Amino acid sequence: MVSRVLVLAAAAAAPAWGFRVPARTMRMSADVPATIVGLGRIGGLIASVGDGKDTIVGRQDKIAADGSGPIYVCTRNDVLDGIVADCPEGRREDLVFMQNGFIESWMKGKGLEDNTQALLYFAVTKAGADPIDGVTPLNPEGLTAATGKWGAALTARLAKAGLKCNDVDAVAYRAKMFEKLFWISCLMLVGAAHDCASVGDAQKEHGEELAALIAELAAAVTARYGIEFEAGVVERLFAYTDVVANFPCGVKEFEWRNGFFWALSREAVKAAGGDEAADVCPIHTKLLRGLEAEGKIGFDLPGEPDMQLLMGTTA
Numbered sequence: 001m002v003s004r005v006l007v008l009a010a011a012a013a014a015p016a017w018g019f020r021v022p023a024r025t026m027r028m029s030a031d032v033p034a035t036i037v038g039l040g041r042i043g044g045l046i047a048s049v050g051d052g053k054d055t056i057v058g059r060q061d062k063i064a065a066d067g068s069g070p071i072y073v074c075t076r077n078d079v080l081d082g083i084v085a086d087c088p089e090g091r092r093e094d095l096v097f098m099q100n101g102f103i104e105s106w107m108k109g110k111g112l113e114d115n116t117q118a119l120l121y122f123a124v125t126k127a128g129a130d131p132i133d134g135v136t137p138l139n140p141e142g143l144t145a146a147t148g149k150w151g152a153a154l155t156a157r158l159a160k161a162g163l164k165c166n167d168v169d170a171v172a173y174r175a176k177m178f179e180k181l182f183w184i185s186c187l188m189l190v191g192a193a194h195d196c197a198s199v200g201d202a203q204k205e206h207g208e209e210l211a212a213l214i215a216e217l218a219a220a221v222t223a224r225y226g227i228e229f230e231a232g233v234v235e236r237l238f239a240y241t242d243v244v245a246n247f248p249c250g251v252k253e254f255e256w257r258n259g260f261f262w263a264l265s266r267e268a269v270k271a272a273g274g275d276e277a278a279d280v281c282p283i284h285t286k287l288l289r290g291l292e293a294e295g296k297i298g299f300d301l302p303g304e305p306d307m308q309l310l311m312g313t314t315a
Helices: 041-048 077-086 089-094 104-109 151-159 170-193 199-225 233-243 258-271 282-293 307-313
Strands: 035-037 055-057 071-073 095-097 116-119 145-147
Touching: 035 041, 077 095, 089 095, 104 307, 116 151, 116 170, 145 151, 145 170, 170 199, 170 233, 170 258, 170 282, 199 233, 199 258, 199 282, 258 282, 258 307
Parallel strands: 035 055, 035 071, 071 095, 095 116
Antiparallel strands: 116 145
């Protein structure tokens, strides 16, 4: 029986390190015609439950300057720069980001920190397939969350697909964002380190290590940024894994996922004059270095902390 670790926030009075609550904007609470960038599994799902008035933007298409409504960005992280560059300046506030990983500092660097964001806790196994919602016994309301101008509109659109979404404020969203980052970073890393075929196998076979890793990363974020997490982080994430147990493992998009925690580790070690004992995420570091030594990640781990990556959460 795997022990479940309760992660409690212990630094409620810690500084916010540059994060600010976005200004209030006019919010749309009903589903409205939208622009959808990318027609893969997620974009296809969102388009399939629309009213037929959506505008689909493919690789060779441009976002209309005279359009209206949300712009759902359903693409990989590595093409986001191009999408923003090609988006008319007057429409950039309508961009809705729903990518996995830590994109906060990237958004801040683009001046888009107030834009709508979404955390998608559901899976679409292939284009056209019915989605698997991340509803668990611990969270019957679902774990998917959105915040910002178009958060309620996205919630209404996903409801048409039978998916639950929670429209929350920016502070609540930020804690949820980090929890999702814990999940995708930890499950992928532990699974890859032990050659697990799926996240379900990783959790079943290495649950205690996973629980310790999640607790480690949560403690590091709390200590560094003062983020408060509701008790039961490990339990919530384990319950979600049970829902998407067949999801494959693999360390991907390092700069958007595990790279954030690697940067936290390197920052702490550098501040201690190179003393590795100061590492705030030692389990994470050990697993990544093991993969690097075995040639399983395809790149050399950075030696210096990426302060630009941490920019979105530092003063």
